[in-house]
Amino acid sequence: MTIIAAADGSALGNPGPAGWSWYIDDDTWAAGGWKKSTNNRGELMAVAELLAATAHRADEELCILCDSQYVINSVTKWMPGWKKKGWKKRDGKPVLNVDILSVIDRLMQGRNVRFEWIKGHAGHEMNEAADERARAAATSFQAGEPANEGPGFPGATKSAELMMAAPETVGSSATAEASSSTSGKAAQGGLFDAAADPVAEAASKVRAAQTTLVRAAGKARDGEDARLQFLTKRAALVPADLSAAFPGDFSAPRPEVNVIGSTGVAITRGSGWTATSTWDLSADAVLVAHHLSIHA
Incomplete structure (x- = not known):
């Protein structure tokens, strides 16, 4: 059927x-x-x-x-x-x-x-x-x-x-295999050697970048928007106006993070809205898109 x-x-x-x-x-x-x-x-x-x-x-x-x-x-x-x-x-x-x-x-x-x-x-x-x-x-x-x-x-x-x-933090199968392989080598090297988890590291990178964005948005509300202008200069903003894209309660100590390849997505929620910030993680985290959806 x-x-x-x-x-x-x-x-x-x-x-x-x-x-x-x-x-x-x-x-x-x-x-x-x-x-x-x-x-x-x-x-x-x-x-x-x-x-x-x-x-x-x-x-x-x-x-x-x-x-x-x-x-x-x-x-x-x-x-x-x-x-x-x-x-x-x-x-x-x-x-x-x-x-x-x-x-x-x-x-x-x-x-x-x-x-x-x-x-x-x-x-x-x-x-x-x-x-x-x-x-x-x-x-x-x-x-x-x-x-x-x-x-x-x-x-x-x-x-x-x-x-x-509740996004999954995911990586490619190649990343998973590399992590497993590295883990095996670490076990041979010493009991207390810890293998780096590239996906977890990327997620931490997103959270750090998002924290910087939250702080910049807070300063912008106090009239100092230079930092927020800098962080968003390469980003597609919806809505395009900074004051509308970052509402007064735009803050989250631990945003929901999804890592997909070299792209990170941070989801921040407030009263009646959801903000999706997309980061390029190829080198330093760069904000490439920020979308605010208002629910009520």
Whole structure:
């Protein structure tokens, strides 16, 4: 049996109030969103949540109807190459939205997933239903009202949002093998020799960089924004305004960290918002993207 579903995202302004939705039929659909995010993140989140909702039916083919070439190309064409390069693009810059893409990658493992492009706003019944629900979610967040999350998928036990909230710190198989090999050599060298864990070291590097960013944001709120300007000069900021991208309670003594190749992602949470900071760890940690999603 094949599960056929449409996935779509919507943003009222880009960035702006945003929503996502996947739709199978009137009794099987889900939606969500943020008070401020982007259309691309909505499109990706719809796919991630659909994969999570159907994870317990992994033995069945999943056909995803999608009107976003960005999503389809990211998942089916570009993602394998990005992973080999440590989640870097051809120009060496870290991939944007890696926090959602890495969850999609995990959820697709061992599954038969097929994407089918359909033209948006062209009267396709399922696409229109998903678009309508994604836009309704965005509109609800714009109005400060709770979005209709829908009935969901029967028997679903996973959530992409929860997976992002508790990210795995991962490295490549080559890193794991190298760590194991180094560990063996350390054991031969002496009982108290400790092998360096490159993934743990990278995570510590991200946390240190994030701490510096938090302090710089605090100084910026006091009128001294030179350091924050310097740290963010190479970064794609959403929203673009520094004062909006770093809210007053932007602080976390220990952010949630995910290391993917030479890219680090730090997730900081506050009252009604989530900030995703993406760091290039090739040399010194460099902030390449910072995205603030406002939930309420």
